[in-house]
Amino acid sequence: MTAQGWSFRMTPIRKLLILLAALCLGVVVFRLVTGLGTVTNLNDDWPWGLWIGFDVLTGVALAGGGYFTAIIVHVLHRDKYLPIARAAMLTSLLGYLLVMAGLFLDIGQWFNFWRPFVSWGHTSVLFEVFWCVSCYTTVQVLEFGEIFTERVGKKWHNAFKTAMPFLLIIGIIFPTLHQSSLGGLYLVAVNKLYPLWWSTLIPYFFLISSFFVGPAMICVESTLAGNAYNHKVPVEVLRGLARIGGWFMILYLILKIFDLSNRNVWNLVFAGNLEANLFLLELVLGVIVPILIVFSGMSASRSGLFIYGLLVSGGVILNRMNVVFTGMSGSAGASYFPSIWEWAVSIGLVSIGVLAYCFIVENFRILGHDEHHA
Amino acid sequence: MAKGVLVDITKCVGCGSCTVACKLWNDMKFSEKEPTMGPEAKLSANNWTVVRFNEVKKENGKVWRFVKTQCLHCQDAACASACFAKALQKTKDGPVIYYPHLCVGCRYCMIACPFNVPKYEWDKTFPLVSKCQMCSTKVAKGEAPACVSVCPAGVFKYGERDEILKEAKATIARDSKYVQEVYGEKQAGGTSWLYISDVPFEQLGFNTKISSVPVSTYSHNFLKYTPVVAVSWGIILTGLYHYTKRRNEISKDSGKNVKL
Numbered sequence: 001m002t003a004q005g006w007s008f009r010m011t012p013i014r015k016l017l018i019l020l021a022a023l024c025l026g027v028v029v030f031r032l033v034t035g036l037g038t039v040t041n042l043n044d045d046w047p048w049g050l051w052i053g054f055d056v057l058t059g060v061a062l063a064g065g066g067y068f069t070a071i072i073v074h075v076l077h078r079d080k081y082l083p084i085a086r087a088a089m090l091t092s093l094l095g096y097l098l099v100m101a102g103l104f105l106d107i108g109q110w111f112n113f114w115r116p117f118v119s120w121g122h123t124s125v126l127f128e129v130f131w132c133v134s135c136y137t138t139v140q141v142l143e144f145g146e147i148f149t150e151r152v153g154k155k156w157h158n159a160f161k162t163a164m165p166f167l168l169i170i171g172i173i174f175p176t177l178h179q180s181s182l183g184g185l186y187l188v189a190v191n192k193l194y195p196l197w198w199s200t201l202i203p204y205f206f207l208i209s210s211f212f213v214g215p216a217m218i219c220v221e222s223t224l225a226g227n228a229y230n231h232k233v234p235v236e237v238l239r240g241l242a243r244i245g246g247w248f249m250i251l252y253l254i255l256k257i258f259d260l261s262n263r264n265v266w267n268l269v270f271a272g273n274l275e276a277n278l279f280l281l282e283l284v285l286g287v288i289v290p291i292l293i294v295f296s297g298m299s300a301s302r303s304g305l306f307i308y309g310l311l312v313s314g315g316v317i318l319n320r321m322n323v324v325f326t327g328m329s330g331s332a333g334a335s336y337f338p339s340i341w342e343w344a345v346s347i348g349l350v351s352i353g354v355l356a357y358c359f360i361v362e363n364f365r366i367l368g369h370d371e372h373h374a
Numbered sequence: 375m376a377k378g379v380l381v382d383i384t385k386c387v388g389c390g391s392c393t394v395a396c397k398l399w400n401d402m403k404f405s406e407k408e409p410t411m412g413p414e415a416k417l418s419a420n421n422w423t424v425v426r427f428n429e430v431k432k433e434n435g436k437v438w439r440f441v442k443t444q445c446l447h448c449q450d451a452a453c454a455s456a457c458f459a460k461a462l463q464k465t466k467d468g469p470v471i472y473y474p475h476l477c478v479g480c481r482y483c484m485i486a487c488p489f490n491v492p493k494y495e496w497d498k499t500f501p502l503v504s505k506c507q508m509c510s511t512k513v514a515k516g517e518a519p520a521c522v523s524v525c526p527a528g529v530f531k532y533g534e535r536d537e538i539l540k541e542a543k544a545t546i547a548r549d550s551k552y553v554q555e556v557y558g559e560k561q562a563g564g565t566s567w568l569y570i571s572d573v574p575f576e577q578l579g580f581n582t583k584i585s586s587v588p589v590s591t592y593s594h595n596f597l598k599y600t601p602v603v604a605v606s607w608g609i610i611l612t613g614l615y616h617y618t619k620r621r622n623e624i625s626k627d628s629g630k631n632v633k634l
Contacts, residue, residue, distance in 0.1 A: 037496035044418065044493045047481035075611050077618040108479025108494070108501040115459040119476050125593050126482050127458035128600060169611045173604055181600075187592035188456050188486040191584050203596055 008359050017351040024348015027341045031105060039341045046328075046336035048106075053324035054346050055102030057182055058317050059095055060133070061210045065221075066092020066140065067175040068214025072244065074168045081241060083233055086147065086366045087225065088218050093140040094353045100137055101349060125184040132178035139171040147364050180207035186323060194327040196268050196279045201259050202323075208252045213316040215245035216290070219309030223302065228358075231367045238305050245312070246294035249287050256283065278318065278326050286315010376449070376566060377468040377513055378535030379522055380542050381442055383571040383578070384551070385529045388425055388440035392521035396423045396444075399509060399520035417443060419495045419504035423521055430577045439571070441578050442529070444521070445470065445491045445506035446558060447566035448588070449535075453505075455590035456486035461503070468535065468566045469508035477502055488562045488584045508566070535566055542570050563588030 031039040042049045069088040073081045104110055117134075121127050146164055149157035183206025186193050199205070218241055222233045260266055269276055290311045298304040329335075338346075361367060393410035396402070400422060404410075408418050415424035423444035429436050451470045454462040461476035462483055483492045483503060495501035509519035517523070518532040531538050539559060546552035551572045558565035561584045569575070576582045 033499065035497070035499040035501060037498070037501070043496065044484070044490075047484035047494060071611075075615045075618070077615075077622050079622065106480075108481070109477055110479070111500075112459075112476075112478050115461075115476055115478050119459045119461075121458040121460045123455045123590060123593065123597070124458040124482065125597060126456065126480065128597060130458055165615060169608060169615065172611055173608050176607055177600060177604060181596070184593065184596045185482070185485075187596055188452055188482075188589050190587075190589060190592055191488045191581070192485070200592065200595070 007362055009362065014355065014358070017355050020344075020348050020351040021355060022348075024345050024352065027344050027348070028105060031341070031345070032110065036106075036108060039339065041336055041339045041342065043334055043336065045332040045334040048324060049336055050338035050342045050346055051102050051106040053321055054317075055349060056099050056106070057320040057324060059099040059102065060179065060182055061206070061213055061316050061320060062217055062313060063092040063095030063099070064175070064179060064210035065089075065214035065217045066095075067172050067179075068211055068245075069218070070168050070172050072241070074165075075172065081237055083237060083367075084218050084222060084241070087221065087361070088214070089140070089143065090147075090357065090360060090366055091217065091221055093137075093144055094356050096133065096137045096140055098349045098353050099133065102346075103133075105345065125181050125187065128181045129178050129185065132174045132181070136171060136174035136178065139167050139174065143167050143171060147366070151364060175210070176207065179210040180204060182206050183323075189328065192328060192331040193323065194268075194275050194330055195263065195265050196260075196275055197323050197327040199259050199263060201255065204255065205252065205259075205319075208248055208255070209316050209319060212245040212248040212252065213312055215241035216309040216312030216316075219305045220313055223306045223309070225361065225367065229361065229367055235300065235302060235305065238302075239299050242294045242299055242305060242308055246291055249291050249294075249312070253283075253287055253291070256287075275322075275326055275330070278322050282315050282318045282322060285311055286318060287312075290315070376466065376535050377508075377533065378447075378538050378566040378568060379519070380531040380538040381567065381569045382529055382531075382545070383439055383441060383569060383573070385527050386425070386440040386442065387527045388427060388438065389526065390425050391524045391526060392442055393421070393423055393425055395520040395524040396506075399512075400507075415443075417491060417493055417505075419493045419501075422504070422506040426579060428573075428578050430573050432573060437573075439573050439578055441569075441580075442521070444567070445508065446489055446561075447506075447508050448562050449565065450563040450588035450590055452486040452488055452562060452589035453483035453492055455588075455593060456482045458482065462492075465510060467510065467513050469510040469513055471507055471510050472503060472505060474502050479503075486589060488589060489581065535568075539568060542568055546570055557582075560586040562586075563591075 027039065036042055040049060065088040069081070069085050072078050073085045104113060107113060116127060116130050142160070143164065146157070146160040149160050180203035184203040186198065186202055187200070190198060219238050222238065226232045260269060269279060290308050293299050293304055293308040299308060388411065390411040397404060402420050402422065405420055408421055409415050410421050410424045411427070413427045415426050417424055423442060426441045426443055428439045428441060430439055447468055447470045451462065451464045454464050454470055458480070459476045459478050461473050462470060463473065464470050479501060481494060481503070484494065492503050492505045494503055512519060522530040522532050531541060539556065542556045546554055546556065553571050553574055555575070557569040557571070557575050557580055558567055563586065569580070571578060
């Protein structure tokens with residue numbers, strides 16, 4: 001494999017992605033030099049906007065496929081799912097790197113980002129998020145070392161291979177903690193976040209949804225990558241994963257129903273206002289319909305699984321957006337809509353992720369790899 | 375002991391001296407666009423305190439009431455509990471102080487504050503959070519905050535929080551014109567600044583829906599499980615890893631299809 005050079009195929013879509021990525025980098029430099037006020041539409045009523053809502057909260061959730069796979073394939077040794085393992089964990093790694101980039105851009109004193117490592121605000125949920133996301137990203141980079149050293153720095157390969165079981169287990173503990181604590185961030189918004197979303201259970205909703213969005217993202221990703229690289233993951237593999245996700249969606253739904261009853265807010269669910277409708281949309285299209293697809297014959301086809309994947313991912317995106325925007329709008333005095341530059345950065349970061357994914361898939365053994373670690 | 379300030383809204387004439395004293399003592403810019411007094415006055419990165427004019431209905435007609443607004447310096451401050459770098463800290467004297475050199479600029483304090491007090495320097499390249507410090511250097515020396523000391527109308531009482539709370543309760547019990555509640559006694563677990571008024575607080579722009587449970591309670595009740603979850607989850611995962619691996623090996627060796 002070493003004899004082979006590095007390759008990166010150029011297509012019109014990739015040229016567009018490179019353009020978007022370049023635009024993003026331009027805005028990034030401008031933002032770091034001029035500050036947040038000139039680039040974003042954030043204000044005192046909306047301290048958190050698109051970058052936190054989409055790039056960070058949604059990004060971390062959608063990267064949940066990494067720890068989902070680590071549990072199912074590497075801890076529970078469900079070997080039949082090995083074909084998707086490397087791709088899912090690569091998506092997760094890239095997702096987290098983009099989250100780190102998004103976070104870095106969003107903080108005002110970006111040169112001070114390391115401060116919580118030494119000044120421990122341990123009463124803050126954000127403290128847990130910060131430590132866990134930093135550590136987990138590091139762990140994922142090390143996990144990728146096992147793949148990387150198959151081609152570069154081969155003499156280190158065995159060391160990485162030996163470390164894998166340890167890394168994998170650490171790499172499940174951290175996301176379990178921070179996926180829930182990302183929801184836990186909103187516990188402090190007790191008087192602000194609309195009661196359909198604010199709950200003492202919000203950490204567990206975030207955790208469970210980040211887990212079941214894993215197989216959904218894998219279905220979307222393997223459909224797209226399957227078409228692009230002509231590498232089809234067997235339907236039964238995807239369906240099996242979707243089923244595992246399906247059980248967790250049922251758990252989520254039961255917990256939601258219990259929570260709404262427990263807090264006595266069913267009247268808000270059917271109030272017919274914007275909050276109620278978006279809440280219902282998120283729950284019906286993002287959870288209930290996908291459950292029906294998963295446990296019926298519809299999930300026997302690739303298109304059925306693709307639709308399931310899109311619905312669940314869309315539902316989780318909508319949920320995070322609802323928490324950050326819809327649910328907070330009632331208590332905010334002013335309005336907020338992301339500026340074109342905020343969009344440019346968010347879209348550009350995703351483009352960078354897609355390009356990096358393509359490059360790595362074309363140069364390392366990601367798709368069609370089905371051996372076990374250690 | 376923790377200091378506090380009692381604001382008697384019935385006595386305020388809306389002169390705005392307190393807002394001027396604040397700007398002078400803390401060396402802050404005046405701006406036409408951000409008035410510190412009037413119906414539109416609101417807190418901003420440059421305005422640590424403002425006097426908001428409210429025209430409210432009372433008995434047979436309309437009256438003006440002037441509400442001085444600033445950080446309430448909660449006893450169990452949500453912002454301080456939410457700061458992951460300890461850039462906001464509650465002092466034993468009472469003030470909740472901001473340490474700019476520790477601030478990362480994440481703005482989680484702004485999400486956390488139930489009173490929406492912390493503001494941000496949006497127009498700066500390296501923006502900081504900005505809020506009233508209760509003139510902590512003056513308070514440490516036993517002096518009242520700048521705004522309190524200049525009031526010509528006797529609106530404020532400065533002293534030990536426990537004592538001024540007692541005084542506030544005695545005042546409203548003595549005179550039936552007052553609303554029978556001290557705002558800040560219980561809100562968000564209690565605040566260093568307390569208000570009494572003859573007009574219901576919700577008509578004066580106060581958030582009366584804030585519960586008496588300190589915001590930090592919710593975070594604490596979640597975070598306290600972190601160590602035990604991390605350790606036990608690690609043990610469970612390690613156990614499962616070895617168990618399922620061994621099971622797969624045995625099933626391969628014996629050629630049987632052992633279902634997991």
